[in-house]
Amino acid sequence: MEHKDDSGLFFACDRQKTVESLGKETLLEMLNEMLSIRHFESRAEICYQQGKIGGFLHLYIGQEAIQTAALRALGPNHWYAATYRCHGLALLLKETPLSLMAELFGKATGNAKGRGGSMHFYSDRLLGGFGIVGGQLAIGTGAALTSKYLQKKDEIAVTFFGDGATAQGTVHESFNLAAMWELPCLYVMENNNWSMGTPLHRTLANYERLPEELSKAYDMKFMRLDGMDIINCYAGFKEALQYILSEGKPLFVECRADRFRGHAISDPALYRTKEELKKCMDRDPILLLKNLLIEQGWLTEGAFQQMDEEMREQMAAIAKAADNEPWPEMNDLEQGVLAPAKGN
């Protein structure tokens, strides 16, 4: 795990072996999953501009490879906690695009009955998109405590957070608890270089090395992945899972990535030049996987265009359907503030 690739930066995996182990069908599915996130969010962006969606809308566009690879490598039967940039994870955990789009539209049939909105998506395994930066670290750590307490040997808790959260106390406190109590936690820092509009070097001391050094400080395994490369991510997450399950200890993964949009939809990202953005987008994770599949002879440009177009149309149809979903009943407004006495 200590081995680095040629750049000296990322986890060294045998790419060809990883590609072959995944195989054509799985990689095409993964490409399709990334396209579903991309088009779900692109459509949401349009709907926002049409006034159909309100509030905050934090897009995952550019970072899709990370969670797509994580879900594929880890499987769905773990606990997941996400940031407010949580659309992709909910889709990957098989919440229907319609229920998620309906949630964005604030409809009764939404993922959280129109109460959570963009930042708070759920599944039976997704404990939420969490809106307060860093708070979800403790939640994920608690889920891992449950897995250990109930002796669920194949279950871990996966917590995503951003580089910006790393300045929060809960990150450091959670690392301390997870390492000391030997909890099956996978902490995934999605480092997109921007804490909203503030670059990393103005939010973290020793920012280049901090994640790695932090892991060392808590005697926690560390792995840095190329968040734009789904193959590197998949191989890394696979090994991370194996480590956590066999050692019963937490592991910290830093994924270097770029988001292509602003922090949220209201952010025009003026802090980044067009050239810088273009450079990021040259490494679009969808393009990288597409090119790899074409090189393998498993995909043609034409077939890709068709997949892309189909997904675009599917999400357009879903937005239209979400628009027709019912609004919440006003009689329900005050229902469910508290859970019923019985049942969890």
Added chain:
Amino acid sequence: MQEQELEMREALRQAIDEEMELDSNVLIMGEEVGYYNGPYKITKGLLDKWGPQRVIDTPICEASFAGVAIGAALTGLRPIVEFMSFNFSLLALDQIVSNAMKMHYMSGGRFSVPVVFRGPNGAAAQVSCQHSHCVEAAYSNFPGCIVMAPSNAYDAKGMLKSALRCNNPVLFLENEILYNDKSMVPTEEYLIPIGEADIKRIGSDVTIISHSRMIKLCLEAAHELQLLGISAEVIDLRTIKPLDIKTISTSLRKTHFCVIVEEGHSFGGIASEVAFNIQERCFDYLDAPLGRVCQRETPMPYSKALEKETLPTVERIIAQVRETTCH
């Protein structure tokens, strides 16, 4: 029914112990709860009995151990968090408010958070400005939680057992000064339901409403008022949120006068909330404006003399009752 005389700390311990016996998913975590046997000895002996898996010593990191408990509650456990003092819970305010209280509603009912946050609240004895907050008004302002505060050992045990079976976040506010207080407690199991106030003294001339340690002062005041010919009814809220307005209204329709006593500050306090509820429901039954006795609007001073002056006292309660009832 057989009874035993217990200190409040023993009653609380019995409640925790019995619920741990009944449900293997109940665990307790907090600072010093294990090997130290509890900062106030509430958890004395529990580590020996239940082991470190279920009696978990935490470092001093309220935000994250409260969050860990919430995460554990979301995924199937029923944790108890002991705050050494509710003053320290302020470090965990975001976890308690954003993640525990909002979760059931925010998730459209997909997740509930059965967690009890408990520990001493309010002033102890000369512990100064940062260790003496009454947090009930602050927490009660947020929807999505239950807030309880027992005034004696009997109530404490029955209320805590109900709290531990509740599927929602409960803030269970104890009081350091009451931990030694004894009362008779049945040896058989009993529960005191969430949301039920209790009439601690029956009277006919004025209703005094309070909770937690202030009940003792109210009862003392009521005794002295009786000597002055004023018969005071004393209502112990027990559960602050949801408020048992029915018990209050019934009493007020009888007495027509009311004084509310709160250890915490007056501005935006529990007394204000109770008073507003009263004027909504009992306006026509009131024969005088409502009175209140609260902590004065100062942080808690250290000096014994100043501390006594800023807190409600028996004398202030009596004076307020006499003013309200024009005696």
